[in-house]
Amino acid sequence: MKRITAFLASVLLCFSLSGCSGNGKEEQNPASTPGFEPLNQVEEGRKNIYLIVKNLDSSYWKVIIDGARDGGEFFDCNVYCSGTYVETDWQEQKRLLDDALAAGADAVLLAPDDSVMLSEKIDEIYQKGIPIVLLDTIANTDSYDVCYMTDNLMAGQRAAQEMLSQLKQSGVADSDSIQIGLQLGAASSQTISERLAGFFKYWSKNAPESWEIISDIKCNDGYLDKAVECAEELLEYPNLRGVFGTNNSSTRGFARVVREQERTDIVVVGFDYSDDIATLINDEAYRASTILQKQYYMSYSGVETALKLISGEEMPVKFVDMGVIVVNKDTIQQAEVQETLIHN
Amino acid sequence: MMKARNLGIPQEISKHFSFIKMLVIYLLICGAGVSLLLASFDGLIRNNNKKLTGDVCRLVTEKMNNSIGRISGSAENMAALLSAQDHYDLQELYEILSQDSVGSEYVSIGFIDADDHIYASSSELGEFEKWGLLDIARLADPVSISAPYRSGKTGQPVFTMFVDYTYGGGKQGYLFLTYPLKEIQKMAYTESLTGDAEIWLMEADSDNIIQCAGPNRYALGMWDNALIAIRKPIDAKYQKAYEDWKNRMNAGEESAGVTYKIHGETYTQVYSKINFMHGWYVVVRIPDSALSSAIQQFRTSVSIFLGILLIATAVMFVVFHRREAKEKKVLENLSIRDPLTSALNRRAFDFTVDQYLGYLGKTLKNEAALLFMDVDYFKRVNDRFGHEAGDRILTGFSAALKEVFGDEGYISRYGGDEFVVLVRNGDQEQVSRKLELLQKKAAQIRPCDKEEECGDFVLTFSCGAALYPKDADNLNSLKERADDALYIVKENGRNGFGWYRKEKATL
Numbered sequence A: 001m002k003r004i005t006a007f008l009a010s011v012l013l014c015f016s017l018s019g020c021s022g023n024g025k026e027e028q029n030p031a032s033t034p035g036f037e038p039l040n041q042v043e044e045g046r047k048n049i050y051l052i053v054k055n056l057d058s059s060y061w062k063v064i065i066d067g068a069r070d071g072g073e074f075f076d077c078n079v080y081c082s083g084t085y086v087e088t089d090w091q092e093q094k095r096l097l098d099d100a101l102a103a104g105a106d107a108v109l110l111a112p113d114d115s116v117m118l119s120e121k122i123d124e125i126y127q128k129g130i131p132i133v134l135l136d137t138i139a140n141t142d143s144y145d146v147c148y149m150t151d152n153l154m155a156g157q158r159a160a161q162e163m164l165s166q167l168k169q170s171g172v173a174d175s176d177s178i179q180i181g182l183q184l185g186a187a188s189s190q191t192i193s194e195r196l197a198g199f200f201k202y203w204s205k206n207a208p209e210s211w212e213i214i215s216d217i218k219c220n221d222g223y224l225d226k227a228v229e230c231a232e233e234l235l236e237y238p239n240l241r242g243v244f245g246t247n248n249s250s251t252r253g254f255a256r257v258v259r260e261q262e263r264t265d266i267v268v269v270g271f272d273y274s275d276d277i278a279t280l281i282n283d284e285a286y287r288a289s290t291i292l293q294k295q296y297y298m299s300y301s302g303v304e305t306a307l308k309l310i311s312g313e314e315m316p317v318k319f320v321d322m323g324v325i326v327v328n329k330d331t332i333q334q335a336e337v338q339e340t341l342i343h344n
Numbered sequence B: 001m002m003k004a005r006n007l008g009i010p011q012e013i014s015k016h017f018s019f020i021k022m023l024v025i026y027l028l029i030c031g032a033g034v035s036l037l038l039a040s041f042d043g044l045i046r047n048n049n050k051k052l053t054g055d056v057c058r059l060v061t062e063k064m065n066n067s068i069g070r071i072s073g074s075a076e077n078m079a080a081l082l083s084a085q086d087h088y089d090l091q092e093l094y095e096i097l098s099q100d101s102v103g104s105e106y107v108s109i110g111f112i113d114a115d116d117h118i119y120a121s122s123s124e125l126g127e128f129e130k131w132g133l134l135d136i137a138r139l140a141d142p143v144s145i146s147a148p149y150r151s152g153k154t155g156q157p158v159f160t161m162f163v164d165y166t167y168g169g170g171k172q173g174y175l176f177l178t179y180p181l182k183e184i185q186k187m188a189y190t191e192s193l194t195g196d197a198e199i200w201l202m203e204a205d206s207d208n209i210i211q212c213a214g215p216n217r218y219a220l221g222m223w224d225n226a227l228i229a230i231r232k233p234i235d236a237k238y239q240k241a242y243e244d245w246k247n248r249m250n251a252g253e254e255s256a257g258v259t260y261k262i263h264g265e266t267y268t269q270v271y272s273k274i275n276f277m278h279g280w281y282v283v284v285r286i287p288d289s290a291l292s293s294a295i296q297q298f299r300t301s302v303s304i305f306l307g308i309l310l311i312a313t314a315v316m317f318v319v320f321h322r323r324e325a326k327e328k329k330v331l332e333n334l335s336i337r338d339p340l341t342s343a344l345n346r347r348a349f350d351f352t353v354d355q356y357l358g359y360l361g362k363t364l365k366n367e368a369a370l371l372f373m374d375v376d377y378f379k380r381v382n383d384r385f386g387h388e389a390g391d392r393i394l395t396g397f398s399a400a401l402k403e404v405f406g407d408e409g410y411i412s413r414y415g416g417d418e419f420v421v422l423v424r425n426g427d428q429e430q431v432s433r434k435l436e437l438l439q440k441k442a443a444q445i446r447p448c449d450k451e452e453e454c455g456d457f458v459l460t461f462s463c464g465a466a467l468y469p470k471d472a473d474n475l476n477s478l479k480e481r482a483d484d485a486l487y488i489v490k491e492n493g494r495n496g497f498g499w500y501r502k503e504k505a506t507l
Helices: A002-018 A059-075 A091-104 A121-129 A152-169 A190-206 A224-236 A248-260 A274-283 A295-310 A335-342 B012-083 B090-100 B122-131 B133-138 B180-190 B226-231 B238-249 B286-338 B346-363 B378-385 B387-408 B428-443 B475-491
Strands: A048-053 A078-083 A109-110 A132-134 A146-149 A176-184 A209-213 A240-245 A267-271 A287-293 A320-321 A324-330 B108-112 B144-145 B157-167 B169-181 B198-203 B207-213 B223-225 B257-262 B265-273 B280-287 B366-377 B409-415 B420-421 B461-468 B496-499
Touching: A048 A059, A048 A091, A048 A295, A059 A078, A059 A295, A078 A091, A078 B286, A091 A121, A109 A295, A121 A132, A121 B122, A132 A274, A132 A295, A146 A295, A152 A190, A152 A267, A152 A287, A152 A324, A176 A190, A176 A224, A176 A248, A190 B207, A190 B223, A190 B226, A224 A240, A224 A248, A240 A248, A248 A267, A248 A274, A248 A287, A248 B180, A267 A274, A267 B428, A274 A287, A324 A335, B012 B144, B012 B157, B012 B169, B012 B180, B012 B257, B012 B265, B012 B280, B012 B286, B090 B108, B122 B133, B133 B144, B133 B157, B133 B169, B157 B180, B169 B180, B180 B207, B198 B226, B207 B226, B223 B226, B226 B238, B238 B257, B238 B265, B265 B286, B280 B286, B286 B346, B346 B366, B346 B409, B346 B420, B346 B475, B366 B378, B366 B387, B366 B428, B366 B475, B378 B387, B387 B409, B387 B428, B461 B475, B475 B496
Parallel strands: A048 A078, A048 A109, A109 A132, A132 A146, A146 A320, A176 A209, A176 A240, A240 A267, A267 A287, B461 B496
Antiparallel strands: A287 A324, B108 B169, B144 B157, B157 B169, B198 B207, B198 B280, B207 B223, B257 B265, B265 B280, B366 B420, B366 B461, B409 B420
16 A cells, blocks of 8 residues: 555656656746735735745745745745746846835745845845845855755765665675766756765765775766766766766766666665656665755745744744755655655 | 169169168067067066965965964963863853853854763754764864854854863863854955965865855855866866875875966965864965966066057158158259259269169170260350240250150260260160150250240251260260260261261261
8 A cells, every 4th residue: 555655656746846857957938027926815914925936937946835835824924926037037036025125025035046146135134124034045144034945065965875875785895896976967056066065075984995986077067968978978887886966967867877777786866856766766676865855844934934033033043954855765655755755 | 783773873772672671670680589578578477477376375375274273272272261260060151151252253162071061052062963073072182173064053154163171170071162164264365366366175085175265256165076176177188287186185295286277277276284174174276377467467568568669660760761861862863963954964974874884894784875965056045045945945855865765764964955865775776766756856845935936946956876885895985986976967067866986977
């Protein structure tokens, strides 16, 4: 029964993630930034919270919007949402922040498109005494109330820990000379850099000396086709026993090639949930794991915190690492994993 | 001399030609000099840059180590003071000191007792576990510093310094102070190199780096990995040099430098061990262009100045030369030309023809003909029509000579109504035909403005001719022969021309 439930859940999730499963990068919608729309039934007398996200078209950000909607319902407030279609369009976010203030926002939830360029505007809002909660990305200023995000350095360490664990479970001995291949999305992305640094940090302290990371780290620039090519090149290394994808495209590239070539000797560890990695995780012949962020809870907790701040409560911390969960064939049935998958 | 004979005034051509040649040589020498100067200047800059960037990198690393030493020094002083006070209740001490930390340069303060109990806020306790800070504390001798991490309390990157101290009658514990990473960034800040120097903290084992200073504001305080951020973009030729440099760090050497290129730009990179931060190094990278920008500006200014100077000198030479040439021409005309007819005067004619005949004599080229001419009855023209009419006849006759003999002849007014022409490359037959043409042209020269005033006047001339080298091989003899021939023409009633014959001139 459990297996049938897991299967149905994974099919449903794969279907829900079809928005980002096309070949290559998610397409950028050229449409202009829309105005704020209420996420729940607007009621007089409730506090008004304005959410601004990075990409209205992305499945990742849709989960964040869902979290804010549910938070608004649960904590009894009105939540309005808007955002940009391009994750670098900070000027539009600046305009949306002005619009939110003009509309009488009691608090703002912002996922900044640019951590440097938006700092001044964030300072301005904070100085006006309007609570501002950052989601997913921190800004280059102290003038915000709290930031809910994933500590990607920790997430990278968790990935390395999972890789070591899976390799050992697959029977690789400490004395074996093996190689690990790494693939990145965009080399210049801070998120990716921190995941990579976290992976190296944990690996350098915990991996046996004869387990070597291949210095030729591949970069696919976010394109799935290129990710597949990079994966094929890495799989040619004779002693390769593990591959790590730092983002969705890298993970999908690895999962696809490992399955095509039926390389059941390779451990795949990646990030994000896609049909490719889900298929591999659900196939007993392979050893695959993926790391998931808890973005749903970023906005859900963000709404709760915003209301507390409006009521004058002070937050003891400014930075909250939402943590990650590891999905593999051993954990996929766990309640926490299932709940996170539902919100993915 | 070869070209000079075609234009009549040999010296003028030679001088003009030699001026252009001299100008080109001058420009070439100056250009070569400037190029040599700039090339040696560039070489000097390159060598200096290599040395300077290395020195600056080392200075920055020293500066950072000194600053970290200052911070750790004050932490050690605090630990020494607390040790001297020999506290027994660490919880009470923690509460007092953490209240006092507001306004300090550190973010928070706390203690670890001999049983590894940590006196810190709940968020900090989480960080101790998350970042393995207890293990770092145990490395304190007397100080140890953690790698930077993001603080829950501030949301900003921080690092924690641990100092060993004693409490409760000699028990061994650790005092810890957490500082914002900005403190290290402030240490790394070098005003003169802002935007050029990149400074990282680097962990040797993992190749992880944290940027403390650099042009990319987004990267400041963020984690990255040197394999991607530093090594990957380096030109393939320098990968080995980088690897050697990294191996020296892995081997625990205190400091080492490397020079490499990325897309044609040369960088110098130096690391230096950070005191108390085990396994971590400060790495400084500076592009050569950062130090040479001021010198490059000076070089550009010097190049522009030299270029302008060269052009100005060349223009000045040309202007002076033209003015001089113009003045010379005026003076030359005054000294060699007959002012009325613009034909050569006697002295200029004799000099030029003498040179020309000398040239012919050396090269054994074509022959030449000397013509001695008198306007017939010129005195009567003056008497009948006046001196102005006389001048008009002479001017007209000179113009007719130029028309007929053109560039082939040196034409001279020898005195009064006497004209002498040396026809180059002319044989007897050709020259005779031209003299017949001259006769026709002379007949058309009128002394008066109005035709009715001239009456039946027809201008004629007498001409005696001799050939070089057939009749004579020098100018004086040639003139004598031509004069003899003229004499016979005159004897025979004028209005005609005759060639010298050894026996007698003939019509």
